[in-house]
Amino acid sequence: MLIREKIERLAREVHDARGAVARFLLLEANALENMSMQEVAEATFTSKATLVRVAKALGFSGWTAFHKAYVFERKETERLFEGVDTNIPFSKQDRTAQMRSRLAQIYMESVYLTNDLCEDATLEKAASILDESERIVVLGIGANRSLSRIFIQKMVKLGKRVDLCEPADARYFVNTLTFRDCAILISYSGMPPQREPMAFIPLCQARGVPMI
Structure with a gap:
């Protein structure tokens, strides 16, 4: 996860002084480089x-x-996407070739950044869990x-059983899983914890189900 995403999560979840600092870090990201610790405080x-x-809440030893x-x-993010607004990468005045080129740049740089x-x-651990699982269940919503x-198509070709749960049936699927299976939870933000699919983490933990 990007540091900025961690800061966004902290800004949403925490409502004390730490949350205020997180919101400042998001708003003044460009100015932060030239600010001392005292100036930020x-x-x-x-x-x-x-x-x-x-x-430390963001996973670092200190400021x-x-x-x-x-x-x-x-x-690094600015360098990768220099000259391209990743939210609106082209305008009405751009030619088709320009639109195509900018979209290609975003996709390519996203791959490099990922x-x-x-x-x-982490990847090797995930691969080991998938390889050892008798059954794999994917939990996710929306896109x-x-x-x-x-992913399921590729796994089927490898001879692995994978089920994509319908939102209405997700809890039923999770309740049928055991320590020999695996649950893949897909969420862009990972928040809030009470929202599906993150809400199934405690249930998977209670049943001893390996998770990715």
């Missing part, structure tokens, strides 16, 4: 201790490590279900 009406707590990583991520975020150990069908 003053701008958010918090303290250095609060900034350290924010950094300095977070600051360096966040600035680097922002610069690859940079992948961890070999994630369309992506799931492509």
Whole structure:
């Protein structure tokens, strides 16, 4: 997950001083590079201790490590998508060739960025879980279900049984899973925890079902 996505989650979930800092980090991302820790604390009406707590909540050892990583991520993202607005990549005045080229750039750079975020150990663990599972159930809503069908087609060719749960039947499917099976939960934000498919995590844990 990108650091920015973690900050967005913190801004949504936390409503104390840490949440205020998270919202500041999102709004003033461009200015953050040239701001000292003291300046950020003053701008958010918090303290250095609060900034350290924010950094640790985001998975860093301290503010300095977070600051360096966040600035680097922002610069790298800007470099990858330089000159292209990823939300609206073309205008009415653009020719078809320009539209096609910009869309291609977004897809290609997204692949590179995703690859940079992948961890070999995590991928190998996921592959091991899939390989050892007798049955695989995919849980997701919205557009994630369309992506799931492509995955299912590929797994069928490998001889693996995969079920895509209908939202109305998801809880039934989860209740039939055992430690020999696997549940794949697909969510763009992972939030909120009470919303499907994240809401099924406690049930899977209680039944000892491996999850990806």
